[in-house]
Amino acid sequence: MTLRSYEYKQFGERLYYGRIKDRLPMYYIQKPGFTKSYVTLSLPLGSIHRGYMDSNSIHDVPSGIAHFLEHKVFEKDGMDRSREFSVDEASINAFTEHHQTTYLFTTANHVKRNTKRLIDMVFRPQFSNKGIENEKKIITEELNMHLDDPGYKQYVGLMNNLYVNHPIKDDILGTKEDILSMHSDDLTSMHEAYYRPERAALVVVSALDPNAFFEELSNEVILPPLSDKAPKDVAYDEPINVSKASEAVSLDVRMPSTLFGIKFKPLAHTDPFERIKTRMALSMWLDLAFGRSSDTYEMLMDQGVINDSYALELNYTKDFAYALIGSETSRPTALKQSLGALLENPREITINEADFERLKRQMIGSFIHVLDSPENIAHQFANYVFEGVAYYDLIEAARAITYDYVVDQVNAVHPGAISVHTILNTL
Amino acid sequence: MQYIKTTVNQTPLHIIETDKFKNVHIAVRFFDTLDPLKATKRHILASMMRSKTQNHSSRKALSRTLEGLFDTVLNATSNKLGTVHINQFELSFIHPSYADDAHFLNDVLGVLKDVIHAPLLDEKSFKEEKQFLKDFFDAEYSNKTRYASKRYYEYLFEDHPYKVHPFGDETLIDTLTLEDIIDEWHHMITSNAALISVTGNIDSQSLKSSLNRMFDLSEEPLPTRPFFRRQMQVKHPVRETMNVTQARLFMTLSSDVYYTDDDYVPMLVFNALFGDNSEAMLFQTIREQHGLAYYASSAYAPSSGLVTVTSGVDESNVGKTKQLVRDIVSKIQSGDFDENALMLVKTHLKASLKKSYDAPRTVSNKALRHAIFHVPFEKDALMHAIDNTTKTDIIRVANTLEFIFTYELGRVENDA
Numbered sequence: 014m015t016l017r018s019y020e021y022k023q024f025g026e027r028l029y030y031g032r033i034k035d036r037l038p039m040y041y042i043q044k045p046g047f048t049k050s051y052v053t054l055s056l057p058l059g060s061i062h063r064g065y066m067d068s069n070s071i072h073d074v075p076s077g078i079a080h081f082l083e084h085k086v087f088e089k090d091g092m093d094r095s096r097e098f099s100v101d102e103a104s105i106n107a108f109t110e111h112h113q114t115t116y117l118f119t120t121a122n123h124v125k126r127n128t129k130r131l132i133d134m135v136f137r138p139q140f141s142n143k144g145i146e147n148e149k150k151i152i153t154e155e156l157n158m159h160l161d162d163p164g165y166k167q168y169v170g171l172m173n174n175l176y177v178n179h180p181i182k183d184d185i186l187g188t189k190e191d192i193l194s195m196h197s198d199d200l201t202s203m204h205e206a207y208y209r210p211e212r213a214a215l216v217v218v219s220a221l222d223p224n225a226f227f228e229e230l231s232n233e234v235i236l237p238p239l240s241d242k243a244p245k246d247v248a249y250d251e252p253i254n255v256s257k258a259s260e261a262v263s264l265d266v267r268m269p270s271t272l273f274g275i276k277f278k279p280l281a282h283t284d285p286f287e288r289i290k291t292r293m294a295l296s297m298w299l300d301l302a303f304g305r306s307s308d309t310y311e312m313l314m315d316q317g318v319i320n321d322s323y324a325l326e327l328n329y330t331k332d333f334a335y336a337l338i339g340s341e342t343s344r345p346t347a348l349k350q351s352l353g354a355l356l357e358n359p360r361e362i363t364i365n366e367a368d369f370e371r372l373k374r375q376m377i378g379s380f381i382h383v384l385d386s387p388e389n390i391a392h393q394f395a396n397y398v399f400e401g402v403a404y405y406d407l408i409e410a411a412r413a414i415t416y417d418y419v420v421d422q423v424n425a426v427h428p429g430a431i432s433v434h435t436i437l438n439t440l
Numbered sequence: 441m442q443y444i445k446t447t448v449n450q451t452p453l454h455i456i457e458t459d460k461f462k463n464v465h466i467a468v469r470f471f472d473t474l475d476p477l478k479a480t481k482r483h484i485l486a487s488m489m490r491s492k493t494q495n496h497s498s499r500k501a502l503s504r505t506l507e508g509l510f511d512t513v514l515n516a517t518s519n520k521l522g523t524v525h526i527n528q529f530e531l532s533f534i535h536p537s538y539a540d541d542a543h544f545l546n547d548v549l550g551v552l553k554d555v556i557h558a559p560l561l562d563e564k565s566f567k568e569e570k571q572f573l574k575d576f577f578d579a580e581y582s583n584k585t586r587y588a589s590k591r592y593y594e595y596l597f598e599d600h601p602y603k604v605h606p607f608g609d610e611t612l613i614d615t616l617t618l619e620d621i622i623d624e625w626h627h628m629i630t631s632n633a634a635l636i637s638v639t640g641n642i643d644s645q646s647l648k649s650s651l652n653r654m655f656d657l658s659e660e661p662l663p664t665r666p667f668f669r670r671q672m673q674v675k676h677p678v679r680e681t682m683n684v685t686q687a688r689l690f691m692t693l694s695s696d697v698y699y700t701d702d703d704y705v706p707m708l709v710f711n712a713l714f715g716d717n718s719e720a721m722l723f724q725t726i727r728e729q730h731g732l733a734y735y736a737s738s739a740y741a742p743s744s745g746l747v748t749v750t751s752g753v754d755e756s757n758v759g760k761t762k763q764l765v766r767d768i769v770s771k772i773q774s775g776d777f778d779e780n781a782l783m784l785v786k787t788h789l790k791a792s793l794k795k796s797y798d799a800p801r802t803v804s805n806k807a808l809r810h811a812i813f814h815v816p817f818e819k820d821a822l823m824h825a826i827d828n829t830t831k832t833d834i835i836r837v838a839n840t841l842e843f844i845f846t847y848e849l850g851r852v853e854n855d856a
Contacts, residue, residue: 024462024538046460049795093728099719099784102791121794150731157686158734158752161584265683267578306503314499314568321487321572322579341579343571371508378511381534385461385800 016041016227021405024384028405029223033231037132037210040398041223042390050124050219051387052117054135055395057244058082058207059112060185061332064245065206071245074199076180077152077187080109081195082203084148086116086138094134103127111181112330115395119388124219125229132215132230136208136237140197149193156186163264163436167272171337171434174257175274179249181333182256206242214398218387247332253278254429259349261435269437270322271348272339273356276430279334285401290410290418292329295336297372297414298422299327302355302362303338306371309355309362313340318348331400345435353433359426369416376411441797443807443817444644448636448651450659454807455647456639456817462535464640465800468556468655469808470527470632471663474520474601480573480608481616481624483518486527487569488561488621490516493554499565502551509548510534514555518606521812522666522743525606527628529555532800535641546650553654561625566618577610585752588688588849592748595678596692596845602668602744633660637807639800662811667698667743677846684851687758691749691765692845697837699742700813705825706833711740711747712785713834714772719784721768721777722749730764732757747841755851762846772838779831786826793819793826 016031029041060080064073086107087093098105103120116135120127159165169184176182186192217226255276277295280288303309303325313319319340327336342348355362383389383404394404402410444455472478496502506512512533519526531552536545580590597603634657638647672694697703715722715738726736736751753761771777796802797819810817 044460046458047798049798095718096784099717099788102787104717104788104791119795121791147728147731151727151734154686154732154752154754155734157754158585160685163582264582266582268575268582304503306500306507308500310503311498311500317568317571320575322575341575343575368504371504374509375507375511377538378509378534381462381538382511382513382532385463387798 014231016224019403019405024381024405026384026405028403029227031227033210033215033227033234034236036236037213037215037234038398039215039217039227039230040394040403041217041219041226042394043220043223044218044387045220047220047387048121049119049387050121050217050221051119051391052124052128052131052218053115053216053391053395054117054131055113055115055214055216055399056135056208057112057212057399058114058203059110060183061111061180061247062207062244063180065202066243066245068241072202074203075187075191075194076183077185077191078195078199078203079114080186081148081152081192082200083107083109083114084152085140085145085200086135088141088144089134089139091141091144094130097130098127101127101130105131109185111185112332113395113399115392117391124217124221125226128215128217129230129234132234132236135213136210137235138204140200142197145195145197145200149195152186152192153189156189156192159186163266163270166264167270167434167436170260170262171272171274171432174260174432174434175255175276175335177252177254177256179251179333202242205240206244209240210236214395216391216394216398218391248281253427255432257432259433261437263437263439266436266438268341269343269345269435270339270341271345271352272337272434273352274432274434275336275338275356275426277329277334277336277425279329279331281331286406286410288331289397289400289402289407290413292327293376293407293410294414294419295329295422295425296327297369297376297419298364299325299336300372301364301368301419302359313348313351316347316351318342318344318351345437349433349435356426356431357428359423362423364420366416369419373411373414377408380408446644446648448648448655449657451634451636451655451657452662452811453636453638453648453651454811455642455644456637456803456807457642457644458639459641461640461800462538463800464533464535464638464642465804466531466552467637467804467808468529468552469635469637470628471524471634472628472632474523474525474604476604476609477612478624479518479520479525479604479606480612481620482525482527482628483607484566484569484573484616485621485624485628486516486518486529487572488565489529489555489559489625490514491565491569492560492562494558494560495554497560505551509544509551510539512548512551514551516555520604520606523601523668524663524666530801549650549654556655557629559625561618561622563618566621570613570616573607573613574610576607584682584684584849585688588690588847589750591680591849592690592847595847596675600668600670600672629657631658631660633662634658635662635808635811637804639803639807665700665813669698671696672746672844674842675845677848679848679850681850684849686752687755687851688849689749689751689753689758689761690847691762691843693747693749693769693841694844695740695745695747695837695841697742697840698745700815703833703837704742705822706829706837707740707742708789709782709786709826709829710772710834710837711738712789713777713782714738714747714768715749716740717785717788719788721771722765725764725768726751726761730760732761736761758848758850766843769838769841769843772834773841775831775835782831782834786829789826790823793822
């Protein structure tokens with residue numbers, strides 16, 4: 014197979030696509046002039062994936078297994094493979110999200126050799142019981158570190174209240190009990206079920222010639238044999254309403270905070286391009302209604318109920334979708350009332366057409382900002398690939414969005430799908 | 441990448457011309473002495489300047505203008521670098537060729553001009569920014585890793601001029617008036633040394649013409665090599681307790697080696713071997729070998745000459761971790777590390793250096809260091825110095841190090 018090339022003339026960008034050994038999809042973004050190469054390999058296993066299937070049955074696994082696996086994939090024959098990358102001038106890392114796991118390295122040299130090593134490491138790890146036991150201690154300390162962070166606890170607490178059945182309600186790291194119960198059999202089975210080349214995405218951002226790169230990888234990479242294990246379906250019967258609409262906890266803080274969560278119904282079975290359009294339109298509606306240039310922001314600022322930390326975020330995938338709006342505040346109850354009243358009656362928020370046109374320009378600018386960062390391009394690309402679209406298609410999606418379509422997004426907000434979490438100070 | 445040094449009405453303008461970026465980055469930096477009252481005033485001033493201008497009378501109005509300018513990003517921050525306090529205004533915007541708007545560049549530069557020369561310094565935003573600064577200091581208490589770091593630096597620098605936070609002193613916030621801030625703005629614009637750095641694919645002559653029309657700043661010379669050359673004395677260890685899940689450990693080594701000193705590069709290599717990456721001895725020993733922590737690292741601060749070790753461990757493992765840190769330093773001091781390890785960290789340092797020219801903001805910071813410390817902008821000299829650092833050099837600098845302070849934020853009184 015040869016590489017297919019797609020040119021995005023307007024931005025001077027070129028994308029290449031091919032499947033290594035007709036199995037592993039590779040997306041190659043050529044960046045002339047850059048010294049740094051950045052490579053990611055993403056797998057569709059995140060904290061929401063809590064089981065696998067084999068020919069006999071469905072098997073459930075402990076919470077936090079995707080994250081635990083991410084740590085252990087670095088091991089081979091009892092050794093940490095990070096050193097091999099360092100010898101070849103690369104820095105390797107990895108992270109686990111709700112919906113996927115990503116391994117990455119950055120380097121100024123030996124891109125092909127390091128990419129082959131990354132593919133080998135991810136698809137052919139070797140776990141040892143000694144290594145697993147040591148990792149339990151390390152991950153427990155990682156969790157302990159987060160447990161002293163009220164922002165982290167607030168996010169986990171809010172997600173737990175926002176969702177009823179969906180495993181997104183659980184901490185990505187899992188519970189301490191589940192971390193300590195990890196076993197090599199579960200890790201191996203989950204690896205076999207989810208770490209399949211056909212379901213992965215290799216994203217390369219580099220100045221090198223993509224054709225030579227692809228040819229060498231295709232000739233030299235050894236991919237794992239097919240497996241009889243498969244991912245467990247992630248579909249959960251998640252109601253529209255939240256598990257708990259409001260919770261306040263007292264913690265050892267001096268600065269209280271209030272965080273709202275809005276749960277949306279994910280568009281799992283829609284055409285990917287349409288889903289991205291909806292995601293972008295919803296993002297625009299949220300920005301226009303609650304962003305830093307909105308009347309809401311100005312009102313909350315004038316009321317003195319928010320500060321510099323005010324933030325708005327949308328997470329929207331085919332398996333889950335939610336928005337977060339919140340701020341540290343010395344007046345958490347007042348913020349809860351003000352923002353809560355608006356969220357209960359979102360149709361009263363006015364969105365005008367001039368603001369919409371301005372947001373479209375902002376979206377184009379934001380897209381171009383990403384193009385100067387190999388890290389950002391690769392991560393955005395990996396995220397959208399699993400949603401079924403290429404990052405460069407976002408501009409086309411943005412252009413297809415109309416003012417009316419954005420205004421209609423108010424229908425996605427259901428009063429029963431909102432939860433608010435408040436951290437009060439004990440002082 | 442071409443480095444052009446010129447001036448805007450006598451203020452130094454450093455342009456790094458390169459066609460690899462699709463965005464343009466401009467930084468305007470103002471330099472003053474590092475002093476608690478000044479830092480407090482200057483941080484509030486920078487925040488107010490970032491919020492409103494006389495042509496954008498509300499935060500909303502300025503945000504809307506920036507969004508309409510294709511998501512132009514405006515930041516205002518306060519930093520410290522050795523003995524100087526820096527107020528920094530940054531603008532990041534798409535290359536004008538993508539904007540399809542003949543006035544785009546002028547409009548973007550006009551915003552920066554408004555921010556610098558025509559800020560709206562009114563009572564409303566003064567009150568808001570004072571509150572935000574108080575909130576910032578209060579919020580430092582929330583995250584216990586951040587709080588432990590704050591306490592560590594407070595104790596470490598309690599009798600050192602470097603203790604000044606770049607955002608100032610929370611106890612001074614309420615002593616300030618709006619007039620103080622307005623006076624500080626006048627002083628900053630007319631008397632502070634300033635540096636303008638531009639990175640991107642931009643015609644330097646036409647940019648200079650535009651900036652000449654828009655900016656009229658001080659002609660004060662830039663500060664040079666602003667270090668605190670002050671050997672730190674051994675301090676009593678401090679242990680504090682609160683309701684935490686994990687104990688935080690900070691250990692300080694004093695080096696008396698500063699940026700541009702002959703031993704600066706050997707210290708960088710020492711730190712890479714010791715703890716600034718995942719292949720370093722701290723990470724490999726404390727996390728990988730003993731499973732005591734999720735993180736264990738060291739940072740070398742060349743403007744204060746100090747190396748700080750940080751880790752988060754279970755309360756019961758604090759004593760063991762401290763001993764391991766000391767053992768690692770002893771090993772390096774006695775040369776108990778192999779050449780391969782040294783080669784590896786030198787490779788890591790050189791790779792990081794090569795990659796650092798691929799981000800506009802990092803390039804802008806290199807221009808700052810070049811202007812202040814007179815170190816080469818290009819990487820070659822530093823690459824060469826890293827290559828030439830020997831095991832003997834590492835042993836020599838390691839033997840100048842002395843443990844001077846330990847801070848622990850623990851859960852309960854321990855017997856470690």
